Amino acid sequence: MNFGFKAILTTGQAPLYAQIRGHLLQRIALGLWKPGDLLPSETALADEFAVSQGTVRKALDGLVANNLVVRHQGKGTFVATHTPQRELFHFFHLVDQNFTRQMPETSRLISCQLRRGERHELHNLKLGSNAHVVVIRRVRRLYGKPVIMERIVVPSKLFPGLSENDNVPNELYHFFEKTYGVTIHKAIENIYATSANQETSLYLGLKQGAPVLGITRIAESLDGAPVEYRLSLCNTCAHTYMNEIV
Amino acid sequence: MNFGFKAILTTGQAPLYAQIRGHLLQRIALGLWKPGDLLPSETALADEFAVSQGTVRKALDGLVANNLVVRHQGKGTFVATHTPQRELFHFFHLVDQNFTRQMPETSRLISCQLRRGERHELHNLKLGSNAHVVVIRRVRRLYGKPVIMERIVVPSKLFPGLSENDNVPNELYHFFEKTYGVTIHKAIENIYATSANQETSLYLGLKQGAPVLGITRIAESLDGAPVEYRLSLCNTCAHTYMNEIV
């Protein structure tokens, strides 16, 4: 179907391809097209928006650059999904001495509870003052040794029933996407050095006061709302946080 | 002039635009076009390589995406330069509590000496076993307080006379580019937590053994060779290393 978009769109100032990019993005963010779905072909989209195929292509190129869609020659264009691969290479930055990433082994869940959010949690998640959150605490292992202690805070509203789940899977973002329709899109991490307190030292097998790497992460969903506030404390005796600057 | 590129190029398998991108990249890496230089116009390049303007455009788009060239409508396409802005936003990741970057103030140079490279330095810089290096040590300040202690190791061969310079400027990459024709293109950082030794604690005003953030950086020039091996030790009491995952 043709909504007569072009006539409307050309009245604006942004380039056509950017406007179409916005429309496509919106459909993904609204869940009209879910992760893994096949998008209409370029020619179909060109017909719908009444523009040339080249313009649709440029709009799609932008979405590819942002990891929002994936293209496969001969098959089509698909909404990107959180595969373990993507989660590992995109969101997991601890590497060993050979600079190779490894998938963390099954994590040990310490607790998963629903409670009223603390002030800094609510602030970071941009929630109202009485909102509840689900707090997941777990220890992640690499090569059999406990290396990361995590506290993950998410709004309970977006994850109904999560706190009753006593078997939170390892691949959290894949799980969020599949079970709750929440797609993590980007994140900001802040990294600092601190000392292990008693509990941390216990879980990570360190002396109390040993230096550990602290990482806070605020992750956004597709619509730009913060949906995860995470604190990771890492033993960096045998691993480092690797960051490529390109 | 027309070198008859197209006939040669089409025998290969890589797409035309990628091959042209490679040729342009080579001219930049070889210094034929230096930072700040104006490239020939799209039409001129299209003529030279005997392809359409659209193909040249796609090649240039790739270089733009890699921060190798900058385009200005109405003016032309220029080889990218290391402005203080770029150096700050691209290569400097320490932010304060408000998550804002700030330009480090004039750094205090501790030493700048020429000596035989140690084994791990030579390994990280991919140098032969008898190569010499220049080692710069300095303390950088933020808001008047010493926050970062740096040791920067570069091959002496690429930086003749650097060790006699007793006034190394703050903007190192801009200085490298302007004075030695060495353009830093990308880098890999590895981050870990450690304890301040006596010297570090002294320079950073910390107690001995206090947790500090360690950052090693290996930076590459345009031709892909490692040209800088840097260790930064940071006091993260009032700052964090910010990393955006997009």
Next chain:
DNA sequence: GAGTGGTCTAGACCACAGA
């Protein structure tokens, strides 16, 4: 006004996947 990059079009051909 002349020259630059930025947008948009229409059409051709190729490479790949799947029925």
Next chain:
DNA sequence: CTGTGGTCTAGACCACTCT
């Protein structure tokens, strides 16, 4: 074989910069 995305072309018009 058809349909998909990937490459490449030729040309039009616009927005911007400088003279």
